[in-house]
Amino acid sequence: MTRAVLSIGSNLGDRLGHLRAAVTGLGDAVLVVSGVYETPPLGDAEQPAYLNAAVMVADPAAAPGDWLARAHAAERSAGRVRDPARRFGPRTLDVDVVAVWDDTGRPVLSDDPELTLPHPRAHQRAFVLRPWIDIDPHGRLAGHGWLTDLLNAEPVAGDALELNPRPDLALESDS
Numbered sequence: 001m002t003r004a005v006l007s008i009g010s011n012l013g014d015r016l017g018h019l020r021a022a023v024t025g026l027g028d029a030v031l032v033v034s035g036v037y038e039t040p041p042l043g044d045a046e047q048p049a050y051l052n053a054a055v056m057v058a059d060p061a062a063a064p065g066d067w068l069a070r071a072h073a074a075e076r077s078a079g080r081v082r083d084p085a086r087r088f089g090p091r092t093l094d095v096d097v098v099a100v101w102d103d104t105g106r107p108v109l110s111d112d113p114e115l116t117l118p119h120p121r122a123h124q125r126a127f128v129l130r131p132w133i134d135i136d137p138h139g140r141l142a143g144h145g146w147l148t149d150l151l152n153a154e155p156v157a158g159d160a161l162e163l164n165p166r167p168d169l170a171l172e173s174d175s
């Protein structure tokens, strides 16, 4: 069994529809989904606000690279177009593999640029940490510590204040 946490985000088109389609596409692998947060864009201010959420997935047959393949497949299904000139530009759907655990429950570590684990910027991103804490309040990020400590630490705290919970925009794994 490999387990993973995926971060999903959208700031173009039908934002909620893109997130829902990503969750639906993950099928039976979905264990639990977080609430949805509306968040100001980080890294490139000239773009619309994002909807962000986190999904816990598990599949006995999945290798770590399979989660990245599923993430990319979901992005393609949402019609994501990559603009090489805008590293952190707007997108219909972004699915990041935040963390993976092996079948003994140990975190998988990787410095492969194709799949770096844990995700190298996850510990700095309130829009990743806050939804993940929703679904795993006692979670740890390998190499960084408790999620709750990270969320309360500078410089993440400033971003955390700008997270706007959207309970009106529920994600349903079986919708």
Ligand SMILES: Nc1ncnc2c1ncn2[C@@H]1O[C@H](COP(=O)(O)OP(=O)(O)OP(=O)(O)O)[C@@H](O)[C@H]1O
Residues within 6 Å of the ligand: 068, 071, 087, 088, 089, 094, 095, 096, 097, 098, 112, 113, 114, 115, 116, 117, 118, 119, 120, 121
């Ligand atoms: N943990 C990971 N999750 C997703 N992609 C990763 C990961 N580690 C490395 N990558 C690589 O990063 C490349 C760029 O991914 P992507 O376009 O989603 O980045 P981004 O969303 O613009 O930025 P960020 O990674 O900071 O969220 C992908 O082609 C992928 O191979």
Ligand SMILES: Nc1nc2c(c(=O)[nH]1)N=C(CO)CN2
Residues within 6 Å of the ligand: 008, 009, 010, 039, 040, 041, 042, 043, 044, 050, 052, 087, 088, 089, 094, 127
């Ligand atoms: N609020 C927010 N900002 C971002 C996001 C995101 O998911 N949410 N993703 C980015 C590219 O990875 C760049 N900036």
